[in-house]
Amino acid sequence: MRQLTFKSGSSSYINVNQGKSILDVANWRSNKIDYGDLDRFNRTTTVTGYLEHRNLVRSSTRTGQDWRPTGWHQKAVTMNGRKIEILNRGHLLAYSITGKFNKNGQYDVSELGSLDNPKNLATQTEFSNQKTMQIFEEKVRDALEANKKVIYQVSTVFKGTDLMPIGYHLQALSTDKALNFNVFVWNVEPGVKFDYSTGRSRIDRSMKVTEQNK
Template sequence: MARKRTYNRRNQPQNKILSVLILVAVIGFYLWQNNQASHSNQGATSTKPFSSAVAADNQALLNLKWDGTLDGDVVHINSDKATFTNVEMGETFPSQGSKLRPVDGLSLSPLDNLGRSQQGNFIASRSAMDKVTKRPDRIGYDVRPSGWFINDRFDGTKWVGGYHNNPNVKLGNSKQALWNKSHIVGYQFFGMPTMVTENMTTGTRVENAYPGQLVAEDDIRNAIKKHPNIMIRGQVTPLYIGTERLPRGVHYMAKSIQDNGKILNLNYWIFNVQPGITIDYQTGKATIQKSAK
C-alpha cells in the first residue's frame, strides 16, 4: 500500500509575507508613476532661462518677436528693472468704494472706447492677501473681456452677441482649454474685487499661467511670504495693436517699496501666444496646427 503523501507547510508563512511585500512594491511603483505624471501636467517645465530684451516704450515691447517656445513667453525687460517714477512709487490707491477702486491698494482702469481692458495698478501686501477668500471654480458669465466671444459687439458699456469658441488643445502632456479669462491684477492679491471685466483680458492658457503671468504673481507672493512686512508696487498693462480686441501681451512691473526694489524688482513682457496656435488678434479666432491637436 502506497504511503499517503504529505506536504511541508513550514514555509507557507514566509511565502505569504513575500507575496505581500511584492504586492506592496507593485502598488507603490504604480502610485509613484501616477504622481510623476500628475506633476508633469501641472505646469510648463523650464528648459532654459527666460529671454531678455531692452525696450524703451510700449511700441518697443510690441515690436518684440516671440521665439515660439514656452519659455519664450516671458521676456525680462531692461535687466529686470521696473521704471516707476518716485511719484508712482508713492501712490497708495485708497478705496473709493467703486468698481474700479473697490479696496485699498487696487486701482483698475475703465474700458477704452473699443471695450478693451486697460492698465491695473496695485499695492500688494500681507494684510491684503490675508483677506482673500477661496477663489470660485468659475468666473462669472457676465465677466466678458474683449475677444472672449467672436462676432460680438461693444454697446458702450458691455459686450453683447456673438458666440464663444474655446477648444481643448495640446499643452505639455495634456489637453487644456486654449482661452482663459486672464486677470490683469491677480486674484491672490485682492480676491473677489478682481473678478470684473475691467480686470480681465482674453489670454491663452500659456499667457495666463503656463508659465505666463503666474511667474510674476508668484515672484510677488514669494517675496511677501519671505518678508511679511514689505509692500510691493505693481503695474500690469495689456498692449494692443490698432483696433485689435486681443492684447499682444502684457507688460508687468513690480518693485518693493520700503527698500526701493532690493527685495523685489521685476520688469516682464509676457506674450499672449501659445505653441501650435495661430491667433487672429482682431477677431479672437484661432487656427490650431497639427502639433496642438
Template sequence: MKKWLSFLLLLAVCVLPFAVHENAPVPVYGKTQIPAYEEVQKPYVEINGNKPFFKSSEYVTKSVENYASLDKLGRCGTAYAVLGKDIMPTEERGKIGMIKPTGWNQAKYEGIVDSEPPYLYNRCHLIGFQLAGENANPKNLITGTRYMNVDGMLPFENKVADYVRYKNKHVLYRVTPIFDGDNLLANGVLMEASSVEDKGKSISFCVFCYNVQPGVKINYKDGSNSLDVSAAKTSGTKASSAKTQSTKTQKAKTVTADNKAASAQTPASAPTVDSANYIANRNTGKFHIAGCSSVNDMKESNKVPYNTRDEAIGAGYVPCKRCNP
C-alpha cells in the same frame, strides 16, 4: 513676422478716488521694441533691463488698487496696485464665467493645450486673484491663452504673493495689456513689480508675457484661432522620437498610456478624489496632500485629483503652504 514688433507701452494709471494717493500716479509712457515670440521662444521676455518704470513717489506703504475704465472697444487698460496682506483674499475665488472679455473666441486643442478640458483661452486676471481678491471685475479680466496665464504670468504672481503674504510687506504692481491698433485680443501684457519697503531689493521685475499658444495660430483682430499645422507636424515628430526612446529605456517599467499601442498591458487609471495622493483646488490654484485639512474645506466641484506632485505642478498648481506637499 517681422523680427521686431514695435508697441507703444502706455503704462497709464487710472485716476480713482483712493486715499493712498492724493494725486494718483501720473501715467508713464515708454516706447520700446519687443522681440517677436518666434525670436524668443519663451513665455516672457525682460523689458527695460528688467527694471520697472515706477517713480520714487509711488513707493508708499498703504495698499491701493486702481483699474482703468474699459475703452470704447470694451478693452481693459492698466491695472495698478500697492499690494499688501490686508487686501489679499480670505475666501475662495468665485465664478467668473459670466465675464466675456474682448477677443473671447474659445476653442479646444487636445494634445496642444496642457489643461483638461484643453481650452485655448483663460479669463486672465491682470492683477491675480491671489494678490488682491478681485474676482469678476471686467476691468481686471482679459482674454489670454493658458500658455500666457500659467507659463507667463503665474510664476511672477506667485513670487509676489509669497513675498507679501509671508514677509507682510508691500509691493508696487502694475500690469498693462498691449493691444495692436484696434485689435480685440492683446499681444501680451507688461508686468512690473517692485517691493516697497526696500525699494525693489527683494522684488523687482519688468517683463512682457506673450499672449500666444505654441501649436495654435491666433488672429489678434478678434481672437479667432486655428491649428498651426506646421507646428503640429514638428511636435508630432518630436513626440514620436521621444516615445521611441522612452520605449527603449523603460522596458523594465510599467508601460505608460502613451505606449499602450505597443503593449497589451492596461495603463494606470486616472486618480479619483478618494484615491489620489494630491488634491488641487481649481479656485485657489493650490494643491495639497490628500490628508490636508484644507481639502475638507473645498467644494467637491473644485477638487482636482492627481497621483503625483509633478502632475499638479505641471498643470499650473502651486503647493499649499500649510501642508507643504
C-alpha cells in the same frame, strides 16, 4: 511693445529695461488698486495695485465668472493627449492678491478678491496665464507673504484695433526694492495660431513656445 511680433520657438517672455522696473516707491501712499478705464474699444488698459500682506486670499474662495472680454472665442483642443480650453479670463491682477478690495479698488474688509471685473479681465491664453504669468504672480505673492509692500502694475498690450492682446507688460517693485522686475509676457499658446484682430484661432502644430520657469 505694440510693434513686437512673436516668432515660433521664441521665449515665453522678454525682459524690459534689463528686467528692472521704472515704478517709483515714492508713489506708494495707501493700500488700493487703481483700475484703468476700458478704452473706446472696450479693452482693458492698465491696473496698478498698491499691495500689502492683508490682500492675500486663497484661490479656493474664487467663484465663477461670466464677463466676456474683447476677443473671447473659447475653443477646446487636444494637445499631446491633453484636452485644454485654450483661453482663460485672465486677471491683470491675480485674484489671490486682490483680497479686501471692492470693484473700485478701495479697501473693504468684506470683499474676497477681484471677480468678474471688466477692468481687470482680458482674453488670455491658457499657457500665458497658467505657465508664464504665474511665475511673476508668485514673486509678488512671496513678497507679500514676507510682509513687504509692493507696487504691481499690469498693462495689456494691443496692436492697433485688435481685440485680443498680444501680451502683458508686468512691473513690480517692493518698497524695500528687494522685489524688482519688468517683463513683457507673450499671449501665446503652443500649437495654436491666433488672429489677434478678432481672437479667433486655429490649430498650428508648428507653433512653438520656449517655456521659462523663472
